[in-house]
Amino acid sequence: MSSGMNMHYDVIIIGAGPAGSAAATALARQGRSVLLLEKAAHPRHKSCGGGLSARLLPYLDADLKEIVEREVRKVVFLLRKKEVSGSSAEPVAYLVRRDRFDAYLAEKARKAGAEIVENCPVRDWRETPEGVEVQSRRGPDTASFLMGADGAAGRVARKLHPDWKKHLAFALETEVPLRNKEEAVWIDLAVPRGYGWIFPKENGAAIGVADFKGKVPKPQALYSDFLGRHPLSSEAGSVPPNGCTIPIYRSAAPPLVKGRVLLIGDAGGLVDPLFGEGIFYAVRSGQMAAEAIGAAFAGRGEATSYDRAVRETFYPDFERAARMAKWIYAFPGLYLEAIRLHPGAVDLYLGILRGERTYCQFWKEVQWAFVRKFIPFKNTAG
Numbered sequence: 001m002s003s004g005m006n007m008h009y010d011v012i013i014i015g016a017g018p019a020g021s022a023a024a025t026a027l028a029r030q031g032r033s034v035l036l037l038e039k040a041a042h043p044r045h046k047s048c049g050g051g052l053s054a055r056l057l058p059y060l061d062a063d064l065k066e067i068v069e070r071e072v073r074k075v076v077f078l079l080r081k082k083e084v085s086g087s088s089a090e091p092v093a094y095l096v097r098r099d100r101f102d103a104y105l106a107e108k109a110r111k112a113g114a115e116i117v118e119n120c121p122v123r124d125w126r127e128t129p130e131g132v133e134v135q136s137r138r139g140p141d142t143a144s145f146l147m148g149a150d151g152a153a154g155r156v157a158r159k160l161h162p163d164w165k166k167h168l169a170f171a172l173e174t175e176v177p178l179r180n181k182e183e184a185v186w187i188d189l190a191v192p193r194g195y196g197w198i199f200p201k202e203n204g205a206a207i208g209v210a211d212f213k214g215k216v217p218k219p220q221a222l223y224s225d226f227l228g229r230h231p232l233s234s235e236a237g238s239v240p241p242n243g244c245t246i247p248i249y250r251s252a253a254p255p256l257v258k259g260r261v262l263l264i265g266d267a268g269g270l271v272d273p274l275f276g277e278g279i280f281y282a283v284r285s286g287q288m289a290a291e292a293i294g295a296a297f298a299g300r301g302e303a304t305s306y307d308r309a310v311r312e313t314f315y316p317d318f319e320r321a322a323r324m325a326k327w328i329y330a331f332p333g334l335y336l337e338a339i340r341l342h343p344g345a346v347d348l349y350l351g352i353l354r355g356e357r358t359y360c361q362f363w364k365e366v367q368w369a370f371v372r373k374f375i376p377f378k379n380t381a382g
């Protein structure tokens, strides 16, 4: 496809993270003309643990060898001296480096036929009678639809919903060289109102702490305490952490579609409020938005069907995860004791990561297990 200025596209996407690239690939495969504008150039840094839950795999259509640094079969939850772990014969997650992973997804979009322009920050956009107009160093580009895939601090959502106060969790994270070849993923619940993580990679580990309330007076102190509790502190101490935010889901989020503009991924606040997982929802929301736009072009529906699909598919799960998060982060000791006494609950949770059940189904199963354990049923049959 030509890169002619002022060409009219079917869709312009702002931001080539997982959401933007997944949407661009899906749209290009439908035969739509797509312009994907990215302010940085791949491979670029993105603050992230890089944990992909295994349930993403069927939607990724990726060669794992090219992107995966480690397969995760064991998750350890710990609170000071206590720890409880769960294991799985099948991988529950895959660990990637975001610079490589995002470059891979963008390349996939390019190969599918999307036009990608890097080092091209979008400065502004507006709706016009025919569609949308986007301003960048290329001058104005026009399209029938615009997708905001510009991440947690993106300007598309800010302009679309000026009153929307996203709920931003605050995190400090870095990658450290790690001599010890750890296989498990560690979740440290001693971080107040959030958790710390150690995600092993090929030549090191992603480590960090997140506060899910997002109003930490002394984040550095949380981070130093976390390092002090773990043997890798001597290696991590010299690497300054990056401060960043995670736009976690909160009830009463505004519509993700307004006119001809759609919000996907972090731009739409689509991050699980329990552990801050966002990559799965970024890729899936990008694909779902592409499907809705495809249907709109084909005269089979409206772009707003994307908002409905997200509300039906993800929001009930986010609500359930938010309720679990409230409880777990308020009483981490109780939570750890509960899963120590009932290791089956950890297996059920790992099933969410493998895509075997949703948070809502998980909760029903936990309730049933509780009822079966404590309310004796008499078998009156026969």
Ligand SMILES: Cc1cc2nc3c(=O)[nH]c(=O)nc-3n(C[C@H](O)[C@H](O)[C@H](O)COP(=O)(O)OP(=O)(O)OC[C@H]3O[C@@H](n4cnc5c(N)ncnc54)[C@H](O)[C@@H]3O)c2cc1C
Residues within 6 Å of the ligand: 014, 015, 016, 017, 018, 019, 020, 037, 038, 039, 040, 046, 047, 048, 049, 050, 051, 052, 053, 120, 121, 122, 123, 149, 150, 151, 152, 154, 155, 171, 172, 173, 208, 244, 245, 246, 264, 265, 266, 267, 271, 276, 277, 278, 279, 280, 282
């Ligand atoms: C510390 C931390 C740890 C995390 N760990 C995990 C994890 O282990 N697993 C997980 O699933 N999720 C994790 N997340 C969440 C995950 O990183 C995000 O949910 C995910 O990156 C969202 O993808 P996205 O494509 O919506 O946005 P992004 O990945 O943020 O991509 C947005 C893109 O838009 C570009 N952009 C921004 N503004 C403009 C502009 N004006 N013009 C053009 N381009 C623009 C940016 O350069 C960027 O490339 C973590 C987040 C943080 C902060």
